[in-house]
Amino acid sequence: MEPSKGKKSRPKIAELDIVRAFAILAVVLIHATADATARAGESHLALAEGSLTQMAFVAINRMSLFAVPLFIFISGVVLFYRYYDTWSLKQAAGFYRKRIVSSIIPYVLWSFIYYVFNQWLFTRSVVIEWIPFLKMLQWADVGYHLYFMIIIIQFYLLFPLMMTAVKASGILEKLMVPIGFGIQAGFYAYNHYVAPLDHRPSLAVTYIGVFMLGGYIGIHYSAFMQWMRRGAVLIVPAAVLGGLALGALFLNDRYGVGGFSHTWFEATQNAYAMLLGMALTWVGAVVTPKLPGVHRALLVLGAASFGIYLAHPALLSLYRVGIQPTGGMLSYDLYMLIGFLWPLLGSLFLAIAYGWVSRSLRGRRPAAVPPGVPAKGTAAN
DSSP, rough: OOOOOSSSSOOOHHHHHHHHHHHHHHHHHHHTTTTTGGOHHHTTTOOOOOOOOHHHHHHHHHTTTTHHHHHHHHHHHHHHHTTTTTGGGGHHHHHHHIIIIIIIIHHHHHHHHHHHHHHHHHHHHHHHOOOHHHHHHTTTTTTTTHHHHHHHHHHHHHHHHHHHHHOHHHHHHHHHHHHHHHHHHHHHHHIIIOOOOOOOOOGGGGGGHHHHHHHHHHTTTTHHHHHHHHHHHHHHHHHHHHHHHHHHHHHHHHHSSOOOOOHHHHHHHHHHHHHHHHHHHHHIIIGGGSSHHHHHHHHHHHHHHHEEEEEEEEHHHHHHHHHHOOOOOOHHHHHHHHHHHHHHHHHHHHHHHHHHHHHTTTTTOOOOEEEEEEEOBBBOO
């Protein structure tokens, strides 16, 4: 596959908002169903161990674990797609400035919001201690969902060096995927067999192969989509099988005979996320446009995914603290369903409202197209 030779900015990949939509749905689903997967004593919402309802929630929860690697895959696609044709190291300073505004400032701001919010929600008092708070920022200890920001900030720090190396060497470009997975596998082996490392889930190297695969696809995006016209017949079923395999591994580990090492879980989760990323990109480009209502809703959801990611845990916590299930299993299932829909739709509303307000304050009229749909000439970002 040959990358584009043109120097103009490429148009935005609208279908990636479809992929983001599925990824953010999985994020909210993981958090909304977490209590239903708990063992006795871990949560007051824990179900009877081994019940069919609990097994269903475990399967749903674990089959949604593609979310973080899928978002990292998307980031790789977008960054390499956006910058490959025009990159020079002189752009690094501007790249870092953009990421400070788009990622680091929101991370610090939302960390402080959760630092205050969690104290208020659970103790009805707030004590601000700046030194402990600043220490918590290092590994996103303020909120259980914010560790993803630590991962993506690391990739942003590394990206100019990665891009410069790939641009400087055709061999490195061709080998970027095996090199990435070699590093990821070596790091995993060291952590698993030699010496466990602190904060491994928050380290970029844990996902560097996934990021590099996304990057390679981003460089060769047109050729990839051409290949998917034939390859989708294999990739889509393989992604489905990957999800079923991951769910089966977790169900067997908890309720069956076990016997599979952690390496099986790690490899299956990564393969599942990568296959799903490729499959959903094709689905977003070819399948959902044939369903205009679904397509539009997913585009809106994907465009608002960052805001949903940041805000939904607060709404979920408010719901869990303020409302408890009553009655039998039907009531419990309804409680869990609302616990998914309320933080999803509530944070979607907040994200859309924030977008409208910020555009109004900047004196810009909202675009005539729905969020996530590029206007003519819009550059990738």
